[in-house]
Amino acid sequence: MSNRATPDAATQVEIYRRMALIKANDERSRKVIMSGRLVMPYYSPRGQEVIPSAMSVNLTDDDYICTIYRGSHDQLAKGLPLKDLWAEVAGRVDGTCKGKGGPMHVTYPTKGIMVTTGIVGASMPIANGLAWGSQLRGDGRVTVAYFGDGASNIGAFHEALNLAAVWKLPVIFVCQNNEWGEHTHYDKTSNVKVADRAAAYGMAGERVDGNDPFAMYAAASEAVARARAGEGPTLIEAMTYRFFGHVFGDADNYMDKARKAEAMANDPVPRFRAKLIETGLATEAQLAEMEAGIEKEIDEAVEFALASDFPGVEEMKRDVFAEEMA
Amino acid sequence: MNAQTNVKAAKANILQGINAAIADAMEEDDNVIALGEDLADPEEGGVCGVTKGLSSRFGEHRVRSTPISEQAIIGAAIGASLIGFKPVAEIMLMNFTTVAMDMIVNHAAKLRFMSGGQTHVPIVIRTMTGTGFASGGQHCDYLEAWFAHTAGIKVVAPSSPKDAYGLMRSAIDDPDPVLFIENLPTYWSPDEAPEKGHRVPIGKANVLNEGSDVTIIAYARMIQEAVPAVARLKEAGISAELIDLRTIAPWDKDTVVKSVARTGRAIIVHEAVTPFGAGAEIAAVLNEELFGKLRAPVKRLGGVFCPVPFSKPLETAFAPQTADIVAAAEALVKS
Numbered sequence: 313m314s315n316r317a318t319p320d321a322a323t324q325v326e327i328y329r330r331m332a333l334i335k336a337n338d339e340r341s342r343k344v345i346m347s348g349r350l351v352m353p354y355y356s357p358r359g360q361e362v363i364p365s366a367m368s369v370n371l372t373d374d375d376y377i378c379t380i381y382r383g384s385h386d387q388l389a390k391g392l393p394l395k396d397l398w399a400e401v402a403g404r405v406d407g408t409c410k411g412k413g414g415p416m417h418v419t420y421p422t423k424g425i426m427v428t429t430g431i432v433g434a435s436m437p438i439a440n441g442l443a444w445g446s447q448l449r450g451d452g453r454v455t456v457a458y459f460g461d462g463a464s465n466i467g468a469f470h471e472a473l474n475l476a477a478v479w480k481l482p483v484i485f486v487c488q489n490n491e492w493g494e495h496t497h498y499d500k501t502s503n504v505k506v507a508d509r510a511a512a513y514g515m516a517g518e519r520v521d522g523n524d525p526f527a528m529y530a531a532a533s534e535a536v537a538r539a540r541a542g543e544g545p546t547l548i549e550a551m552t553y554r555f556f557g558h559v560f561g562d563a564d565n566y567m568d569k570a571r572k573a574e575a576m577a578n579d580p581v582p583r584f585r586a587k588l589i590e591t592g593l594a595t596e597a598q599l600a601e602m603e604a605g606i607e608k609e610i611d612e613a614v615e616f617a618l619a620s621d622f623p624g625v626e627e628m629k630r631d632v633f634a635e636e637m638a
Numbered sequence: 639m640n641a642q643t644n645v646k647a648a649k650a651n652i653l654q655g656i657n658a659a660i661a662d663a664m665e666e667d668d669n670v671i672a673l674g675e676d677l678a679d680p681e682e683g684g685v686c687g688v689t690k691g692l693s694s695r696f697g698e699h700r701v702r703s704t705p706i707s708e709q710a711i712i713g714a715a716i717g718a719s720l721i722g723f724k725p726v727a728e729i730m731l732m733n734f735t736t737v738a739m740d741m742i743v744n745h746a747a748k749l750r751f752m753s754g755g756q757t758h759v760p761i762v763i764r765t766m767t768g769t770g771f772a773s774g775g776q777h778c779d780y781l782e783a784w785f786a787h788t789a790g791i792k793v794v795a796p797s798s799p800k801d802a803y804g805l806m807r808s809a810i811d812d813p814d815p816v817l818f819i820e821n822l823p824t825y826w827s828p829d830e831a832p833e834k835g836h837r838v839p840i841g842k843a844n845v846l847n848e849g850s851d852v853t854i855i856a857y858a859r860m861i862q863e864a865v866p867a868v869a870r871l872k873e874a875g876i877s878a879e880l881i882d883l884r885t886i887a888p889w890d891k892d893t894v895v896k897s898v899a900r901t902g903r904a905i906i907v908h909e910a911v912t913p914f915g916a917g918a919e920i921a922a923v924l925n926e927e928l929f930g931k932l933r934a935p936v937k938r939l940g941g942v943f944c945p946v947p948f949s950k951p952l953e954t955a956f957a958p959q960t961a962d963i964v965a966a967a968e969a970l971v972k973s
Contacts, residue, residue, distance in 0.1 A: 378717075409754035419753035426720050426757065431744050437710050438745065441717015441725075448671070448699060448723070455717075468740070471707035475714065478705065631755040632789050634813040 316530035321593045323369050327525050328584055328594075329602055330365035334385040335581045336606045337394070341384070341401075344614060345560055352401050352415050354560035357385035359523075362580045363488050363550045364389035366528035367456060370536045371424070376442045376455040378427040378435035381416040386458045391423040394609055398617035406620040410627060433463040436472035436485060443476070443483035443545075454539040455483045461549075462493025464506045473547065477513040482539035484532075485547045488522060490554035495566045507549035515545050522550025523580040552580075649831030652824060653688050655799035656764070659806035660689065660726055662834055664696050667724065670810060671700045673711055674728025674764070678703040685730060686766070686825055708734055712741035715761045716749070724810055725761050732767035732819065733776050746815040747790030762809045763817045768859055769909060769957050770823035775945035778822070780858075780910035785817050786887035786919070792840055793887040795819040797861035798829050801884055804838030812840060821859045843890035845897070849879035852967045853897045855920060856907040857883040860958060864907060867963035874964075876971050886916050894920065895927045902933030903970045909957045912940030934970040939963060 319327060338358045344350045360382075368389040371377075379386040387397065392408070400407025401415045408420045416430035427438050439457035446453040463469055464487055476483050487506045491498050510517020516538060520531045528550060535546035553575035557564035564572075588594040629637040650658075664670045672692060676684055681703045683690030693701035704711050708729055715725035729735050735742060742763065750758040769778045785793050794809060794816060796802040802820070809816035838844075846861070847868050856864045861882050868878045879897050883889055898904045904924055906917035917938035924936050939958040947953055 376721075407754070409752060409756065412754050413752040417752040419749075419756050421720075421756055426717075427745075427749065429745065431740055434713075434740060434745060437713020437741060438717040438720075439713075440710065441714040441719070442721060443717070444714055445718040445721045445723050448718075467737075468709045468713070471705070471710035472713060474705055475707055475710040479702075631751045631753075633750070633792075634758065 317533040318526060319366075319369065319529045323529070324525065324588060325594055326369055327365045327529065328588055328599070330368065330389045331361040331581050331584060332603055333606050334361040334365070334388050336603065336610060337384065337388060340610050340614065342560065349618060350402055353381075354415065355382035355558070356554075356556045356560060357382055359555035359575060359580070360385055360488050360490055360552045362525050362528050362584070363486065363522045363552060364458065366525050367486060367532040369529070370532045371454065371456065373423050375453050376424045376426050376439070377458065378429070378439040378442070378455070379425070379458040380428065380432070380435055380460065380463070381430045382460065383418065383428050383458065384415070387418055387420070387425050387428070390425055392418065392420050392425055394613035395616045396420065398613040399620045402617040402620070403622060404617055404620035405623045406616070411623045412627060412631065433459065433466035433468035435459050436463070437468050439483050440472055440476050440481055443481035444479065446482055447479070452540050453482070454536050456486055457483060458486050458488060460493065461487060461489040461491065461498045461506060462501070463487070464509065465493070465501055473509070473513045473515060473545070476545040477515040480542065480544040482542065483545045484535045484539060485545065487547065487549045488552055489549050490552045492554050492558065492567070494558045505549060507547060510547040515547055517547035517549070519549040519551060522552040523578070525584055650799040651826045651828050652796065652799050652802045652820070653686065653826060655802035655832050656688055656806055656820065657690065657692070658832065659803040659810070661692060661695065663724070663807060663810045664692065664700065669722055670724045670726065671702075671718065672726045672728070673702045673704050673714060675704055675706055675711075675730050677701055677728055684728065686822065688764075688820070688825075689728070708738035709741050712738045712746065712763065715763075716741060716746050716759050719759045719761045720749070720757050726810065727761060727763050729763060729765045731777050732765045732781050733779050735763075735765060735781065742785070742791070743788050747788050750814065751790060758813055759815050760813050761815050762806070763815065764820060765817065766820040766822045768821040768823050769946055769953055770859075772948060772950060772953060774948040778946050780819075780908065780941070782817070782819060782886050783910060783915050786916060790814065791887070792816045792885065793819065794840060794885045795821070795858040796838075796884060797821070797824070797858055797882055800830055800832040800836065801838050801844070801882070803832030804836045805840065805884065807835070808837050808840050811837070816840065819858065824859050824862060827862070838884065841885045841888045841890055843893040844882040844884055845879065845893065846882050847878065847880040849877040849901065851877045851901055851971050852903040852905065853879045853881060853894070853901045854905050854907060854963060854967065855881045855883055855894055857886065858909065860907045860909060863958060863960045864963055867960045867967070870960070870964050871967050874968065876967055878967055889916070889920065891923060895924065898924055899928055899931060902931065905937045905939060905963065905966050905970065907939045907958050907963060909941055911943045912938050913943055915940050934973045937966050937970055939966055
């Protein structure tokens with residue numbers, strides 16, 4: 313690990329800012345749902361903040377991502393504005409998708425957020441197409457496909473990784489292994505590490521501690537460099553842990569209590585916060601100010617969203633095809 | 639007959655019409671790309687040679703043979719289309735669309751709507767099918783109704799070289815996904831050659847023969863069964879109007895309803911099995927629009943409701959034939 317890329321001071325603080333934003337947004341989302349002000353299917357990314365934060369600081373707005381229903385962390389880390397996100401999940405006309413997509417289909421091409429899918433495994437084949445486009449144009453852009461450990465057992469994973477390797481596409485497959493595929497533990501669904509499967513396709517692959525910003529940054533920056541250099545795809549298996557049940561409202565009785573308590577005690581967000589202070593990269597006051605700013609921004613986004621209009625029923629005739637339906 | 643069937647005037651077949659349409663589109667626009675199993679020339683330009691010559695002319699980076707991975711094929715087409723490419727993806731046989739249904743139905747058809755119009759998926763999915771080559775239960779189904787039942791995707795099925803060319807050009811031009819169904823047994827049927835640049839608008843039917851007693855609505859290979867039926871009916875003193883639907887979704891209600899309003903009788907002919915088929919939708923609309931004006935109940939002629947059988951006599955009996963169309967028309971006119 314000694315020769316691996318290390319984030320500089322400003323990048324470390326930026327990774328933390330994105331992590332803090334994801335954590336705060338998750339806490340607010342659960343709170344607003346509990347209050348009854350908002351009804352939506354919600355898949356908490358709590359515990360998985362490091363992965364897209366350390367990944368995205370290696371990307372620009374021109375790079376693409378495809379993510380999944382548990383994707384608000386990936387979207388926020390890639391720069392999705394809070395107001396657009398909140399209006400969308402509230403089903404309002406000011407949302408990214410005019411309220412017609414919802415939390416499982418947030419799309420925001422301005423920041424390269426091209427697809428959010430509700431279908432396990434579907435982010436990968438589409439990411440290949442974006443990467444193929446970049447390869448044809450020679451524009452140096454990189455595409456990241458995010459997915460969970462559960463998706464590594466669906467056929468689309470195999471088809472997509474094989475094609476990406478054969479075509480040497482500038483794509484990075486980031487498996488967020490949070491140990492849980494819906495209600496079933498990874499140990500029960502696969503005999504091998506997800507990363508080990510990379511060898512089967514002749515692709516670079518590694519398992520990293522996805523809750524360690526340094527390890528995740530190093531893996532991300534090397535994969536991005538490989539893709540930009542035209543040297544093909546990478547499979548990163550980022551180990552993490554899902555703090556809550558599959559979907560909001562799931563009592564998570566199937567999750568081992570001790571393992572969960574251990575993971576939550578090792579919460580990557582306060583851990584990295586303490587490290588930044590300890591290494592002198594930020595002061596308590598600076599981080600508190602940053603966090604207060606995030607809270608204020610979320611306050612404004614929630615109020616903006618809930619005050620925004622619902623789309624009119626005529627919207628059901630629009631965007632089915634280019635031409636409006638009769 | 640309006641359709642040109644003089645063999646001496648034949649200059650092209652359907653396969654050549656499709657090939658020329660893709661080639662002309664690729665020549666005009668660098669964003670038109672193609673992918674699928676065996677598509678490039680080292681793999682012989684497709685199992686039937688529909689894409690022969692394209693990779694030699696435009697490069698294997700633009701005409702790419704793929705692994706046998708239907709989800710990966712459609713996924714790659716979708717992804718590239720999101721950033722301005724116009725991919726023409728081949729799913730070799732229509733039955734193989736079943737293993738790519740998630741990509742086609744959940745993604746290609748829905749991304750425009752679910753993104754609130756921020757993205758769209760201008761892809762063409764070419765696929766071939768059709769009974770007649772003794773390929774049994776998994777290689778020749780007509781599954782167009784599944785896709786026509788999905789909001790966000792268009793479905794076309796040409797029956798002549800000119801229409802194949804013109805519909806392919808329109809499909810590539812179209813800003814939304816289009817499923818382009820090719821009939822395998824009639825690939826080599828010769829007819830009038832298409833002119834370069836010709837377009838057949840999606841959603842526009844073609845009246846092949848004007849008539850006053852009964853309207854026959856068909857598409858794809860069923861046109862080849864219907865044309866001689868119209869001639870035989872004429873000999874029997876029955877004037878049949880023949881409409882080639884060409885586009886199944888969105889189908890040309892205007893042309894069909896106007897015709898049936900005039901004839902008062904309708905027969906819908908397709909190779910797909912009858913229950914819940916395209917014919918059911920057309921019949922329902924005719925009843926909604928023309929209730930009380932119909933001179934006989936709308937008749938559907940489709941495939942027998944069973945998997946396509948292998949044994950030749952059974953396969954032949956599976957899909958509607960000229961004699962079935964003649965008998966149905968005579969029965970309607972007499973009723």
